[in-house]
Amino acid sequence: MQCPYCKHPDTQVIDSRSGEDGSVIRRRRRCLSCQGRFTTYEKVALSMPLVVKKDGRTRVPYSQEKLIKSMTLALRKRPVTASAIEAAVDRIEQKIRFGEKEIESKKIGDLVLAELESLDKVAYMRFASVYFNYSKPDDFAIALEKLGFSITKK
Numbered sequence: 825m826q827c828p829y830c831k832h833p834d835t836q837v838i839d840s841r842s843g844e845d846g847s848v849i850r851r852r853r854r855c856l857s858c859q860g861r862f863t864t865y866e867k868v869a870l871s872m873p874l875v876v877k878k879d880g881r882t883r884v885p886y887s888q889e890k891l892i893k894s895m896t897l898a899l900r901k902r903p904v905t906a907s908a909i910e911a912a913v914d915r916i917e918q919k920i921r922f923g924e925k926e927i928e929s930k931k932i933g934d935l936v937l938a939e940l941e942s943l944d945k946v947a948y949m950r951f952a953s954v955y956f957n958y959s960k961p962d963d964f965a966i967a968l969e970k971l972g973f974s975i976t977k978k
């Protein structure tokens with residue numbers, strides 16, 4: 825680890841301790857050149873797969889921010905707490921993380937739909953209408969029926 829003060833490449837670890845839950849290790853270091861002291865934190869970095877877009881060619885890094893954004897948008901003004909959304913995002917990420925190096929954006933969309941379906945049916949419909957690109961009222965009707973709503977046509 826390079827010294828942040830003098831950029832000397834060699835520093836010595838003088839103390840290590842793990843955080844409360846053991847997921848972070850804090851190391852106290854000392855520069856061998858200028859004797860400056862600083863702290864580093866070590867955390868496990870689980871790599872997330874690349875997301876393959878609909879065209880099958882474009883690949884973008886997975887973005888938790890985007891996922892939360894789209895779910896929050898679907899859940900706007902719905903009686904679902906931020907912590908429930910977080911828990912849903914956690915479950916989605918667990919599934920993504922242990923898969924392949926690449927994941928189709930469609931698969932993430934399916935996971936989001938499954939979570940929204942159990943969180944809030946209205947949010948599910950909002951997300952589904954964009955996701956499946958519903959254009960006809962019939963598309964909505966079919967989706968609503970799948971959710972267990974009965975529709976009476978007039």
Ligand SMILES: [Zn+2]
Pocket residue numbers: 827828829830831832855856857858859860
């Ligand atoms: Zn130094």
